[in-house]
Amino acid sequence: MESQVTEKSFVQRIQQIQNEFESELNQIKSLKDLEGVRIAYAGRKGVVSSLFKQLGNIPPEERKAAGQSLNLLKQFVSQTIQSRENSLSCRNVKQKIDITLPGEPHYTGRLHPLTQVLREIKLCFQNMGFSIAQGPEVESEYYNFEALNIPKGHPARDMHDTIFVDDNLVLRTHTSPVQIRVMENQSPPVRIIAPGRCYRRDTPDASHSPFFHQVEGLCVDKNVNFADLKGVILTFARHMFGSDMKIRFRPSFFPFTEPSAEYDFSCLICRGRGCRVCKGTGWVEISGAGMVNPVVFGYVGYDPEEYTGYAFGMGIERIAMLLFEIPDIRLFFENDMRFLNQF
Numbered sequence: 001m002e003s004q005v006t007e008k009s010f011v012q013r014i015q016q017i018q019n020e021f022e023s024e025l026n027q028i029k030s031l032k033d034l035e036g037v038r039i040a041y042a043g044r045k046g047v048v049s050s051l052f053k054q055l056g057n058i059p060p061e062e063r064k065a066a067g068q069s070l071n072l073l074k075q076f077v078s079q080t081i082q083s084r085e086n087s088l089s090c091r092n093v094k095q096k097i098d099i100t101l102p103g104e105p106h107y108t109g110r111l112h113p114l115t116q117v118l119r120e121i122k123l124c125f126q127n128m129g130f131s132i133a134q135g136p137e138v139e140s141e142y143y144n145f146e147a148l149n150i151p152k153g154h155p156a157r158d159m160h161d162t163i164f165v166d167d168n169l170v171l172r173t174h175t176s177p178v179q180i181r182v183m184e185n186q187s188p189p190v191r192i193i194a195p196g197r198c199y200r201r202d203t204p205d206a207s208h209s210p211f212f213h214q215v216e217g218l219c220v221d222k223n224v225n226f227a228d229l230k231g232v233i234l235t236f237a238r239h240m241f242g243s244d245m246k247i248r249f250r251p252s253f254f255p256f257t258e259p260s261a262e263y264d265f266s267c268l269i270c271r272g273r274g275c276r277v278c279k280g281t282g283w284v285e286i287s288g289a290g291m292v293n294p295v296v297f298g299y300v301g302y303d304p305e306e307y308t309g310y311a312f313g314m315g316i317e318r319i320a321m322l323l324f325e326i327p328d329i330r331l332f333f334e335n336d337m338r339f340l341n342q343f
């Protein structure tokens with residue numbers, strides 16, 4: 001049993017503890033330090049708690065006054081700790097958030113430039129009543145060549161640098177076989193574009209890639225003529241590159257069209273005046289087109305006396321390179337974010 005304690009000495013003790021508490025609190029620098037002080041003073045086995053246990057040793061007539069002083073100490077300790085905790089937390093937040101630091105931008109995904117261009121091409125032709133057709137990338141020689149009037153031994157096969165998968169099976173060298181597949185399954189009128197990937201045994205350089213994307217176009221109906229083809233190509237040119245675009249057709253040869261032509265757009269850079277890109281001609285080559293060869297109609301059972309049609313092709317990379325002024329086709333396939341982020 002502990003000895004008797006007077007109220008006077010008890011209050012002195014309280015005062016002493018309050019002084020110690022305040023001086024300890026003045027030295028702390030972190031929330032962790034503060035927690036140590038809190039446990040020492042306000043914890044279950046802390047100083048304040050042990051003082052409450054000593055109240056019983058004070059003579060009963062003095063106990064009430066001693067208790068009031070102790071309650072005041074208890075209140076002071078808890079309020080002071082609380083307010084110190086608030087100010088420390090506040091300071092920590094200030095340390096964490098330095099508003100002068102540069103921001104960290106969030107990376108946002110975007111569409112590949114070829115996807116963007118393809119979507120625009122599709123939109124343009126859909127507006128003119130064309131629908132989208134697709135075909136396999138692994139194609140039989142029949143669809144890739146024969147039915148397009150390119151029989152075995154035809155010199156045009158050499159131009160295609162074909163990748164063979166198996167006997168009679170190739171990676172399609174153009175999207176033209178989709179024409180045959182569509183016409184086999186559909187009676188005229190036909191008005192389709194067929195976008196897709198093509199493959200050729202090319203060594204990659206600034207303008208060649210062993211795989212690339214084409215859009216094939218085909219329209220077959222009664223009384224379709226070359227002027228319709230020119231109108232569609234002109235509408236496309238102006239949709240993609242602006243209303244002042246001009247087009248021109250030059251005679252050419254493709255086995256599956258007769259007559260055949262290659263078509264050019266007026267140079268996007270100099271708008272026809274002549275520059276380095278167009279080699280001073282004012283024109284840039286786009287691709288080939290022509291009236292569907294009646295021989296091809298023979299393969300799909302269309303009557304060439306009743307129907308005529310035109311077909312055209314274009315490289316999506318070619319259009320994108322002109323549109324965005326991209327100098328090297330390989331950039332599309334290297335997945336370099338510095339390149340892709342520009343679109």
Ligand SMILES: [Zn+2]
Nearest residue numbers: 267270275278
């Ligand atoms: Zn030019």
